Amino acid sequence: MSKLLRQPVTLALIQLASTASKPHNLTHARSLVLRAAQRGARIIVLPECFNSPYGTKYFPTYAETLRPTPPSETDSPSYHALSNMAKEANSYLVGGSIPEYDTETKKYYNTSLTFGPAGQLLATHRKVHLFDIDIPGGFKFKESEVLSPGNNVTVVDLPEYGKLGIAICYDVRFPELATIAARKGAFALVYPGAFNMTTGPMHWELLARARATDNQVYVGLCSPARDVGADYHAWGHTVLVDPNAEVMESLGAEEGILFGELRGERIEEVRKGIPLYTQRRFDVYPDVSEGKIRFED
Numbered sequence: 001m002s003k004l005l006r007q008p009v010t011l012a013l014i015q016l017a018s019t020a021s022k023p024h025n026l027t028h029a030r031s032l033v034l035r036a037a038q039r040g041a042r043i044i045v046l047p048e049c050f051n052s053p054y055g056t057k058y059f060p061t062y063a064e065t066l067r068p069t070p071p072s073e074t075d076s077p078s079y080h081a082l083s084n085m086a087k088e089a090n091s092y093l094v095g096g097s098i099p100e101y102d103t104e105t106k107k108y109y110n111t112s113l114t115f116g117p118a119g120q121l122l123a124t125h126r127k128v129h130l131f132d133i134d135i136p137g138g139f140k141f142k143e144s145e146v147l148s149p150g151n152n153v154t155v156v157d158l159p160e161y162g163k164l165g166i167a168i169c170y171d172v173r174f175p176e177l178a179t180i181a182a183r184k185g186a187f188a189l190v191y192p193g194a195f196n197m198t199t200g201p202m203h204w205e206l207l208a209r210a211r212a213t214d215n216q217v218y219v220g221l222c223s224p225a226r227d228v229g230a231d232y233h234a235w236g237h238t239v240l241v242d243p244n245a246e247v248m249e250s251l252g253a254e255e256g257i258l259f260g261e262l263r264g265e266r267i268e269e270v271r272k273g274i275p276l277y278t279q280r281r282f283d284v285y286p287d288v289s290e291g292k293i294r295f296e297d
C-alpha cells in the first residue's frame with residue numbers, strides 16, 4: 001500500500017459552462033457532479049467562480065456569507081448546494097470557488113469550499129495570491145480592487161485516500177504553496193482556475209507540469225468552459241498531469257468532464273527513479289515546509 005495515496009482513486013475535473021444565473025449554475029453543477037460520480041469519480045473538482053461570471057464587478061453581487069458555519073440557506077445557497085452535491089454523489093467535492101463576503105472583516109474573498117461524502121465541510125481556502133497583472137499590450141486584471149487575500153495553506157485529509165493540497169488559480173504560480181502541501185504529504189494538488197486567452201496559452205499547462213515536476217505529485221487544473229459572450233474569456237483546457245509531469249488528459253474550450261485514475265504506486269515509482277525527496281540540501285537552503293506556516297484561520 002502506498003503511504004501517500006492509500007488506494008487508487010478516480011478524480012474528475014469538471015469544466016463547467018457557467019452563466020450569469022447562480023441558480024442555473026448550481027443546478028447544472030449538481031447534474032455534472034452526479035454524472036462524474038456515476039462514472040466512478042470519488043474526488044470531484046469544480047472550476048473557479050463556478051457560480052458566477054468571473055470579474056471584479058461581479059464579486060459583490062454574487063458574494064455569499066460563509067460564517068458562522070454552517071451559514072443560513074438564504075445567505076449561502078452555494079454552500080448548501082455543494083454540501084448536498086457531495087452527499088448525493090457520496091464523494092469528496094472541491095467546490096471550485098465562489099465570491100465570499102465576511103461580515104466580520106467586511107471584506108470579499110475568492111473562496112474554495114471542500115466537502116466530504118457525508119456533506120460535511122472539510123476545508124476552506126481563500127485565494128492567497130490575488131490576480132493583479134498588467135501585461136503591456138496584453139492583459140490587465142486587478143482582483144485586489146475588490147478582493148482581499150486569504151492567509152492559509154490548505155491541505156485537507158481525505159481519510160480513505162490521503163492528503164490533497166488545494167489552492168486557486170493564480171496561487172499555482174507560487175511554488176512555495178505547492179511544495180509545502182507536497183512535503184506535508186499531499187498526493188495531489190488541485191487548482192480551480194480560470195486563466196485567460198493571454199496567459200492561458202503561455203503558462204497554464206506549463207505551470208501544471210512545473211508544479212508536478214517540482215513535487216512529484218499529481219496536479220489538476222480545473223477551468224470553466226470558455227464563453228465568448230462573457231466579459232472574461234476563460235482559456236479552458238482543464239488538465240491533469242501525473243507525478244512525472246506527463247499530461248494524462250486535457251480538454252479543449254468546451255464544457256466537459258476529465259477523468260483520471262490516481263495511483264500511489266505511480267508517485268513512488270517516479271520518486272524512486274528521480275529521488276528528489278532524499279536529495280534536498282536543507283544545509284544549503286531552508287525547507288519551506290518547516291517554520292511558521294499558517295494552515296488554519
Ligand SMILES: O=C(O)CCC(=O)C(=O)O
Nearest residue numbers: 131169170194195196199
Ligand atoms: O495567472 C494567470 O495568468 C491567471 C490567473 C487567474 O486568472 C486568476 O487567478 O483568476
